[in-house]
Amino acid sequence: MKIAIAQLNPTIGNLSGNSKKIQTVAEKAAQEKVRILLTPELSLCGYPPRDLLLNPNFVNSMSEELDKLATQLPPELIVLIGMVTVNPEAHLQGKKSLFNSIACLENGEVKQIYHKRLLPTYDVFDEDRYFEAGGQSNYFNIDNNIRIGLSICEDIWNDELFWGQRNYEINPVEDLAKLKVDLIVNLSASPYSLHKQKLREKMLSHAATNYQIPIIYTNQIGGNDDLVFDGNSIAFNRDGDVVCRAKSCAEDLVILNFNEEKKDLEKASINPLPSCEEEEIWNALVLGVKDYTRKCGFTKVILGLSGGIDSSLVAAIAAEAMGADHVLGVLMPSPYSSEHSITDAVKLVENLGIKSQKLPIGKAMKSYDITLESLFAGTEFGVAEENIQSRIRGNLLMAISNKFNYLLLSTGNKSEMAVGYCTLYGDMNGGLSVIADVPKTKVFSLCRWLNRHQEVIPENVITKPPSAELKPGQKDEDSLPAYEILDDILDRFIHQHQSVAQIVEAGYDQEVVEKIKKLVIRSEFKRRQAAPGLKITDRAFGTGWRMPIASRW
């Protein structure tokens, strides 16, 4: 029996477009005599639909779209589609009004609806906001008495034996095993984060081996605002061996054979995993830029090029994502800009083959000086004057963006966003913040990796000391500790929730640690107004970071 994984890239809310995608892939699968076609979690509306779900018209449209789709699919194919359904008894029983469901379509009809049992409500996930948890194990029997167990994303993430603890009371995989299913399929929309695929595979292999049941995991791909879904759909036989792996960060259709005698999956094509951490991150960021731009209706991107390493890396990502001739880099030197800021940026533009413009900001700076002259008389040059420069650049970039319909990319890294070493309404401007979740030390390693075959990022960009160049002779390390130190302290604060005392105990200077902590807390107001930033870690400053601003701790 052939089973196919449709690793799709839906656009959130685009019901007819997503439906069309499912139809196209179903026709291909039918030609290959596939019996069951798997699509990702909420494949009909895209994941996460967020507050679109609060609109009953949206939910009704989804149901209508499903009914229409049922009649258009090849009748002999069973298609599992992720969608939202209404909980009819919600207000009688005091439950949430929707379910996160799978619709099983066959012979032009919706045969059955199944509900997700474990609802993630942490980090970027808000499923308790919308959904009621399904109360039953989900499975169906088909030809030759094969029993297929169904699960949706989080349903497979609560194996106490694997994790050493429970996150939910029930374990749907265990429940399916007790029902003696022959195969477990999982429809997921699992966002990318660093090393997550290794974890998924370890966990799924463990489950397959432990219960002696083959498992097929179907993931969504594509960028949806801050989230990048990396695909990497995968299947395991009952010995826990990988039998197939779909592409990383691209749509894919993978056909598997389920041997009905052995009741096991047979080996199929196995795409390799990225060869290193840098390649993995690179792929995710490229996809994130490509999809955010496309799904927002843009074809071109613009960014400021300072000759520094952050904007250089973002330019390289943008060139890969959009094609070099759809990227415009703008050089905006000031009287404080070094000679190399221009020469390095020009070299980068040549290396990447992108377009460029040079717009010196000296005249605009002068106009602000004159306008503010009497008001600022007698004060020292400081942060106000530094920020004016950054905001002039931000204004110029937005003007070009508005005039010629470019999407502006913001180029700040995670270390800067953490301590507020960035200008709100200045270099933070942009529709998408590409490396907002990449710490500065990882920015360096990404650039070195990019240069592994030939120079992409000019060597001097990587080796010169980082500087914002907002006053003469300025260096980042005048205001901040070295990035190796800063990034480790930040990791301890942000990811490990360590206290100042704990970090000092690890060997850092108390004064430095206290300063960093203060900066992180004080910069919350900037992060609240930041553009969506592509998430690559398990704790990003985005939709999953919900800190109060007017607070004191």
Next chain:
Amino acid sequence: MKIAIAQLNPTIGNLSGNSKKIQTVAEKAAQEKVRILLTPELSLCGYPPRDLLLNPNFVNSMSEELDKLATQLPPELIVLIGMVTVNPEAHLQGKKSLFNSIACLENGEVKQIYHKRLLPTYDVFDEDRYFEAGGQSNYFNIDNNIRIGLSICEDIWNDELFWGQRNYEINPVEDLAKLKVDLIVNLSASPYSLHKQKLREKMLSHAATNYQIPIIYTNQIGGNDDLVFDGNSIAFNRDGDVVCRAKSCAEDLVILNFNEEKKDLEKASINPLPSCEEEEIWNALVLGVKDYTRKCGFTKVILGLSGGIDSSLVAAIAAEAMGADHVLGVLMPSPYSSEHSITDAVKLVENLGIKSQKLPIGKAMKSYDITLESLFAGTEFGVAEENIQSRIRGNLLMAISNKFNYLLLSTGNKSEMAVGYCTLYGDMNGGLSVIADVPKTKVFSLCRWLNRHQEVIPENVITKPPSAELKPGQKDEDSLPAYEILDDILDRFIHQHQSVAQIVEAGYDQEVVEKIKKLVIRSEFKRRQAAPGLKITDRAFGTGWRMPIASRW
């Protein structure tokens, strides 16, 4: 038996400061021979603490602070304190790791801990993200066999008889009634929205009457980022009559007498409700500005004054909140500014007695024109040029803010925020967006109300047609329908989730409705980067508005 309501204004995360507040009020209550002192939900850490709760050090500190506080309180007083506690069995049972709790303190000890049973997870509330629901009814018996039932905020909001439906499976109030409690107390942190107090009172009166049990509701007051807590703590006797009402939008300590023979509350002081909708909104906005500014450590605010009605209203709110001499209004005329934009703003400054500065932006505009001359050659004047002006003003305001430590207030209204009739990184700049949840038509009615005794907002500001003045002769109504129409259409989209067809059926032009819908959806990227806006409706563009950007519906 005397029972006191401490209507407190905590600062989020400021454990020692909030603890001190409780101690001070407890000492006052003890002097008055109070037996039980009630404080708001999470009074020790402030509500909502949001992701501070993910830090185990924060949760531990709270517990330490409570133990310390227990020894410092008057021993004969029972004090009910809202705090977060750890769920010790979370990882064994697959439950959330914290509870939203009440600690009952007496005689220098923590006598008992009670847990909230209903956890709101909708709109701005994310309680399922952090908390496990308590499984038991909460009560204690004291002197003369009086039984006190305890509840926390949402616990009282699920009366099927009142609402005509259930939102949760259980009704904690009903459970307490079955346990024959003599009094129900509720510790709340219930944020303000328009007409909410009337709803609270109707609901609580209904419960008191229905179960024949007196109820005391203790609310938090104060502004915490986008949320304003209005206080208005209230108590009902068993006939459902109001027996006391604490102040609106101010801290308060109210002492009630519980007649132990009659097992009922006696009448005490009843503060009046605001006399109209406008007064209610005004009080909330003033408190929101005052507290955000203070809790962020600022003493002065700045805003741009265009001579228009939005900035005029915000200036009036700021003057009330901060004192007129802590408000700086900046006039930034351009060559497109009308004569009256200056004269009206000057009149406003005089009426309010605030400080002002005039910084013409013509020179800065010229510098951008020159910088962009060759790039923009042959293009028409359009949105790009309009936005440059707004962003120059935003840059000037931020420069003054940075230089002299003013908090910048953003002045856009909800109608503009909805359709994107505002400039990102321009007039949207600010730490707090004061009237972001006030529709334009309500901006007008607030100004008229403000002028009820004498002119505060210059009459011409109210009567002239609104204009952004970013090009010659521009009027809002050239791009948008009249605000009465716009606001009603927006209300139908945003609050009532109506479809285009439904709105057209209500009598609006299809083309207009479709245009508005498109504008609302397309402006999501602006709202995502907006400053926190004070919430005054049940559907604000803030932490409770979670829409995808790169989507299509």
